[in-house]
Amino acid sequence: MADRYDVQFVTIHGHRRAYVRAGSGPVVLLLHGLGCDHTTWDAVIESLSRRYTVIAPDLLGHGQSDKPRADYSVGGYANGMRDLLTVLGIDKVTVIGHSFGGGVAMQFAYQFPERTERLMLVSSGGLGPEVTPAIRAITTPGFHEVMGVLTLPGVRHLGIAGLRTLSALGWKSTRDFDEVAEVFDTFKDPAARHAIRHVVRAVVDWHGQIVTMVDRAYLTEEMPMWVVWGRDDRVIPVRHASQAARVAPNARVEVIPDAGHFPHKDHPYRFSRIVHDFIRSTEPAKYSRARFRALLKDGGESAAPVPLRAVAEIS
Structure with a gap:
């Protein structure tokens, strides 16, 4: 950013x-x-x-x-x-x-x-409790390890390009994917992944928002x-x-x-x-x-x- x-x-x-x-x-x-x-x-x-x-x-x-x-x-x-x-x-x-x-x-x-x-x-x-499943997924076991693989240089760049392409299509369902791409890029830092996981676990579980x-x-x-x-x-x-x-x-x-x-x-x-x-x-x-x-x-x-x-x- x-x-x-x-x-x-x-x-x-x-x-x-x-x-x-x-x-x-x-x-x-x-x-x-x-x-x-x-x-x-x-x-x-x-x-x-x-x-x-x-x-x-x-x-x-x-x-x-x-x-x-x-x-x-x-x-x-x-x-x-x-x-x-x-x-x-x-x-x-x-x-x-x-x-x-x-x-x-x-x-x-x-x-x-x-x-x-x-x-x-x-x-x-x-x-309210509802929140996108993508955020709920951060609370699941193995998130840190899976995201570590997905943010390897080649994979990460491909994923970011795909998200930005979808955002550019102008669909309502994908309009925010450019920002999602920015967030995804930050996950290449293991310290950032650990911090985000702690943040989400404090406010969200698999059923949704708890605060x-x-x-x-x-x-x-x-x-x-x-x-x-x-x-x-x-x-x-x-x-x-x-x-x-x-x-x-x-x-x-x-x-x-x-x-x-x-x-x-x-x-x-x-x-x-x-x-x-x-x-x-x-x-x-x-x-x-x-x-x-x-x-x-x-x-x-x-x-x-x-x-x-x-x-x-x-x-």
Whole structure:
């Protein structure tokens, strides 16, 4: 994955972490998905950085960050983002998470509401059990060994070429294969394969996703939350967007036609506009320990599920 922006590094808890910083203004934290890195946001960093300070890290075990034997749970990642922001002198952010990064974003908002101004989920994990079988397969015995064979130089190059050819055909079912090819290429590194396997096992088993925000969604009552999805997502079904709106009544949902699992790459201008509209039209959350305590004590029992509040399609 080529870099369009200068990558910076900081060492935290003995592990080197890579990140990109661009622009000025209110801070937007962009969290990538499984097997990706900060470059998945390249198409939108420039436009977002005209109005905001953009922080786009490589999560531990991904990209140019270290890949140690470490805690790869969503809680561990949320802690890592808190520590990174602290080192960078940033107190509060609008956090935007894609796919697995959406799960990390939700966990960050849950663990550190005093540092979260808004929450945006993009084709996010954590909203239902369904997930593509390709991700479930990572949890199976022998994945590391099989992938070691498939990523040998000749085999890997052939596989990448095949995935990119299928992506170029324009079929809805294969539209995301160019990104899949990038992820597949990272598996040539044994450390990356080990890290990804630990990440997936923490959130997915053979039956699907096992980590969910549903039981704690009521805590978003005091925080602006938008959900963005590609209508043609084949990795995590678009119906999970409706689930988000049902369990978080104040959430707004944007479903983008003619987009797959990476709507920020399929339609970067539209995505940037959505982010700007989100920030412009909402007030930053104001953390109240007393209110948070009251919500926890109530446990969401008084917040019955409600119909979908808003589903907007962008043509």
